[in-house]
Amino acid sequence: MNTADNVVEMRSISKSFNGVPVLKDVSFDVRKGEVHALAGGNGAGKSTLMKILQGVYQADAGEILIGGKPTAINSIQDAKAAGIGMVFQEFSLVPSLTVAQNIFLAAEPLGTGGLIDDRASVRRAKEVFSEMEVDVDPRAGVARLGTAYWQLTEIAKALAQNAQVLIMDEPTASLARHESEALFELIDRLKQRGISIIYISHRMDEVYRLADRITILRDGRHLLTAPLTDVTPEQIVEGIVGKKIEGQLSYRARDHVAQDGAPLLEVRGLTAGQRVRDVSFALRPGEILGLAGLMGSGRTELARALFGIDKVDSGEILLRGKKVSMGSPQQAINAGVALIPEDRRAQGLVLEHSVQDNLLLPLLGQIQRGPLLDGAKGKELSSSLIKRFAVKVAHPHRPVRLLSGGNQQKVVIAKWLGTDPDILILDEPTAGVDIGTKSEILDMIRELASAGKGVIVISSEYPELLAVSDRVLVVKDGSIIRDIPRSEIADEEYLQLAVQGV
Amino acid sequence: MSNANITAPRDTVAPRNFGTILKELDWRRYVIYIGFVVVFLFFAVLLRDQGFLSPNNLLNIFRQTATITVIAVGMTYVIACAEIDLSVGSVAGLSSVCTAMALSQWGLVPGILAGLAVGLVVGSINGALVSLLGIPSFLVTLGMLGIAVGVAQWITASAPQPILNDTFNTLFGSGNFGPVPGLVVWSAIFVAIGAVVLNRTRFGRQVLATGGNRNAAEFTGINTKRIKFQVLLISGMVASVAGMLYAGRLQSGRFQWGSGDELSAIAAVILGGTSLFGGFGSIIGTLFGALLIGLINNGLILAGLDSSQQQVVRGAIIILAVALARKK
Numbered sequence: 001m002n003t004a005d006n007v008v009e010m011r012s013i014s015k016s017f018n019g020v021p022v023l024k025d026v027s028f029d030v031r032k033g034e035v036h037a038l039a040g041g042n043g044a045g046k047s048t049l050m051k052i053l054q055g056v057y058q059a060d061a062g063e064i065l066i067g068g069k070p071t072a073i074n075s076i077q078d079a080k081a082a083g084i085g086m087v088f089q090e091f092s093l094v095p096s097l098t099v100a101q102n103i104f105l106a107a108e109p110l111g112t113g114g115l116i117d118d119r120a121s122v123r124r125a126k127e128v129f130s131e132m133e134v135d136v137d138p139r140a141g142v143a144r145l146g147t148a149y150w151q152l153t154e155i156a157k158a159l160a161q162n163a164q165v166l167i168m169d170e171p172t173a174s175l176a177r178h179e180s181e182a183l184f185e186l187i188d189r190l191k192q193r194g195i196s197i198i199y200i201s202h203r204m205d206e207v208y209r210l211a212d213r214i215t216i217l218r219d220g221r222h223l224l225t226a227p228l229t230d231v232t233p234e235q236i237v238e239g240i241v242g243k244k245i246e247g248q249l250s251y252r253a254r255d256h257v258a259q260d261g262a263p264l265l266e267v268r269g270l271t272a273g274q275r276v277r278d279v280s281f282a283l284r285p286g287e288i289l290g291l292a293g294l295m296g297s298g299r300t301e302l303a304r305a306l307f308g309i310d311k312v313d314s315g316e317i318l319l320r321g322k323k324v325s326m327g328s329p330q331q332a333i334n335a336g337v338a339l340i341p342e343d344r345r346a347q348g349l350v351l352e353h354s355v356q357d358n359l360l361l362p363l364l365g366q367i368q369r370g371p372l373l374d375g376a377k378g379k380e381l382s383s384s385l386i387k388r389f390a391v392k393v394a395h396p397h398r399p400v401r402l403l404s405g406g407n408q409q410k411v412v413i414a415k416w417l418g419t420d421p422d423i424l425i426l427d428e429p430t431a432g433v434d435i436g437t438k439s440e441i442l443d444m445i446r447e448l449a450s451a452g453k454g455v456i457v458i459s460s461e462y463p464e465l466l467a468v469s470d471r472v473l474v475v476k477d478g479s480i481i482r483d484i485p486r487s488e489i490a491d492e493e494y495l496q497l498a499v500q501g502v
Numbered sequence: 503m504s505n506a507n508i509t510a511p512r513d514t515v516a517p518r519n520f521g522t523i524l525k526e527l528d529w530r531r532y533v534i535y536i537g538f539v540v541v542f543l544f545f546a547v548l549l550r551d552q553g554f555l556s557p558n559n560l561l562n563i564f565r566q567t568a569t570i571t572v573i574a575v576g577m578t579y580v581i582a583c584a585e586i587d588l589s590v591g592s593v594a595g596l597s598s599v600c601t602a603m604a605l606s607q608w609g610l611v612p613g614i615l616a617g618l619a620v621g622l623v624v625g626s627i628n629g630a631l632v633s634l635l636g637i638p639s640f641l642v643t644l645g646m647l648g649i650a651v652g653v654a655q656w657i658t659a660s661a662p663q664p665i666l667n668d669t670f671n672t673l674f675g676s677g678n679f680g681p682v683p684g685l686v687v688w689s690a691i692f693v694a695i696g697a698v699v700l701n702r703t704r705f706g707r708q709v710l711a712t713g714g715n716r717n718a719a720e721f722t723g724i725n726t727k728r729i730k731f732q733v734l735l736i737s738g739m740v741a742s743v744a745g746m747l748y749a750g751r752l753q754s755g756r757f758q759w760g761s762g763d764e765l766s767a768i769a770a771v772i773l774g775g776t777s778l779f780g781g782f783g784s785i786i787g788t789l790f791g792a793l794l795i796g797l798i799n800n801g802l803i804l805a806g807l808d809s810s811q812q813q814v815v816r817g818a819i820i821i822l823a824v825a826l827a828r829k830k
């Protein structure tokens with residue numbers, strides 16, 4: 001094939017951090033108007049490869065060709081000038097500015113006297129949004145927008161700078177289903193306009209829905225590049241994980257739930273703020289309860305109220321039949337409840353601290369000797385957690401910030417499971433983790449339940465929810481509208497209709 | 503930030519009708535104006551016999567707050583950028599001293615240049631230490647506070663330096679422009695330039711972006727180190743001008759001039775609605791924050807409180823106002 005068709009070509013890229021090789025001789029190319037999926041396990045080097053293309057890091061060896069011409073990309077500005085735009089998940093917008101101000105940040109249209117013409121940016125932002133065929137108010141403050149709008153704003157920002165290639169790193173990780181669908185339609189339209197998209201995702205259905213070709217990285221090496229018509233899902237999964245895994249997302253009936261037994265947790269008429277209204281349910285030992293619902297339906301807020309973060313306005317919470325008050329997370333933890341939060345970076349981790357310190361944070365009581373902490377014991381405990389959860393980290397003392405996204409998620413989960421809670425609430429536990437790890441996490445959830453613990457899983461991925469839940473509660477506008485035993489849910493579609501309240 | 507607040511099935515942001523605008527209107531940002539009016543009315547009624555409302559007293563309030571206003575304009579940039587500058591008060595003092603000494607030795611222009619040079623040098627050092635070495639500005643400028651005041655005391659042997667140059671004194675603070683006191687004109691100029699630059703120039707926008715989300719700014723191609731350097735440099739320069747205003751008004755240079763002003767300026771900025779966490783700044787708010795502090799000082803003096811009581815009341819009012827203006 002002719003290299004001139006390639007808008008981007010990366011040849012033999014290698015990169016190490018502090019002597020640890022992360023990318024080894026990786027080649028990658030993107031054609032005009034194609035969606036190219038980039039897949040691989042957690043820590044395989046996907047984000048690093050893209051950051052090299054984006055000018056955030058520089059490769060140790062290899063070259064980058066843009067439109068067939070060797071181009072040095074030494075800074076983010078270089079990448080922008082070369083027509084490469086990136087939709088970051090976490091940090092590319094300034095919450096205190098408006099949508100239009102963010103889109104034209106550092107490239108503001110200037111009016112008379114060299115002063116910023118904010119009206120012109122609003123007008124041009126509107127043009128970009130109408131080309132994207134989405135409706136976003138450019139004057140809205142970004143802080144008040146939901147994730148889906150952040151993303152649309154980021155895409156608009158890249159397009160306003162004439163990006164020809166858009167890099168999307170796990171763009172649907174925090175989107176609700178209908179929002180993801182809207183994003184896919186947008187990607188289709190962008191493709192039609194000749195814009196190329198590099199799409200990183202751990203979700204196979206998305207890859208098949210969108211991508212023309214796929215490249216798989218494993219442990220920093222290029223494994224294969226192929227049109228999606230030429231590879232089967234099984235081959236892809238095997239390529240990513242390095243071994244065959246079967247039936248990871250199928251439901252396995254477990255008979256540990258004593259349906260008539262006394263509930264571990266009982267919630268009666270719980271109301272907290274605007275998003276949790278008159279919620280009642282019971283969780284039995286050994287049961288896995290799935291919470292389904294649209295984004296914003298109040299599932300996260302329910303979890304927060306149960307964990308003592310949000311104030312409970314009325315209603316009661318009973319643990320093993322005894323009324324308790326969850327005034328603070330500390331009380332909840334003491335009562336044996338653990339919450340694995342949704343936004344791992346903001347709520348789950350101290351990013352600058354080491355993996356070990358993060359893991360031990362909820363466990364300080366266990367490693368205390370007198371008034372002091374027992375260093376050796378802490379080290380032992382954290383190493384065992386790292387091993388048990390297969391966290392990919394060079395050394396327990398490295399800051400969590402340097403871990404890949406999926407490995408950060410593993411640290412959050414490991415951290416809370418270390419406390420050995422009786423009731424575990426997981427909010428989107430597999431966001432951003434690779435397929436291999438996902439099935440490990442689901443297995444772990446099943447194991448915990450089989451050991452008699454109560455588990456509540458919040459997930460926007462229906463296959464995952466259906467794979468583990470014994471019972472699914474459908475949440476809408478802060479209330480539970482359906483309570484369906486797993487055996488009555490025939491398939492994903494049934495659940496989807498239930499969630500939409502049909 | 504919660505990222506779970508979309509339920510609309512399509513990509514639409516709620517239409518901005520009047521009701522939603524009213525609801526979205528963040529009254530905390532306007533608390534300063536409300537507070538200003540309330541305190542003003544309170545004193546106007548309570549102190550009507552002490553001449554609070556006399557034109558002379560009102561002009562006095564402006565005159566007395568001018569230096570704080572000027573310093574606070576620079577401070578607004580620093581705080582909007584999520585940094586802090588504790589050295590401004592002592593920079594003002596050092597600048598007044600250097601101006602006075604250079605003025606008596608070499609004349610008007612060298613005097614002014616000497617004052618500005620103080621701001622340039624101190625601001626650059628602050629900026630370089632913060633942006634290049636990554637030392638928190640709190641520590642850098644706390645150290646600089648001591649250094650500047652020490653140098654000012656040292657080179658003058660703690661003695662006041664009289665300024666006999668009438669042109670200088672008229673220009674910087676003692677004179678009037680027509681009926682308007684020069685100090686009022688100075689603060690008006692700083693507020694006007696400060697507001698336009700912060701709201702309508704790329705530099706201002708980049709300051710807000712850096713303070714609002716440094717990573718995002720960095721990834722947008724903004725040189726955030728340079729921005730941090732620049733805001734601290736500006737703050738130092740502005741403080742040195744404030745020092746010259748002290749020198750002109752009090753017709754002397756003295757190391758005590760400006761001491762403690764950093765706290766008043768920070769209070770003015772925060773009262774004015776600039777976020778202590780960066781990302782949002784309002785120069786007009788800062789102006790009213792400074793005026794409110796001036797108003798309170800003036801009212802308490804007229805009410806006959808002694809200076810220890812004044813300090814207590816002032817502190818309590820500031821804490822109260824900031825508590826009202828705080829984030830949810």
Ligand SMILES: Nc1ncnc2c1ncn2[C@@H]1O[C@H](COP(=O)(O)OP(=O)(O)OP(=O)(O)O)[C@@H](O)[C@H]1O
Nearest residue numbers: 017022042043044045046047048402403404405406
């Ligand atoms: N700045 C850095 N310094 C040191 N190591 C790093 C740095 N950035 C990434 N790494 C390491 O490089 C490896 C690859 O990380 P990368 O983020 O590219 O993985 P990924 O494929 O995007 O994974 P995920 O699917 O989990 O997001 C990881 O082991 C990570 O710990």
Ligand SMILES: [Mg+2]
Nearest residue numbers: 046047404405
């Ligand atoms: Mg990644």
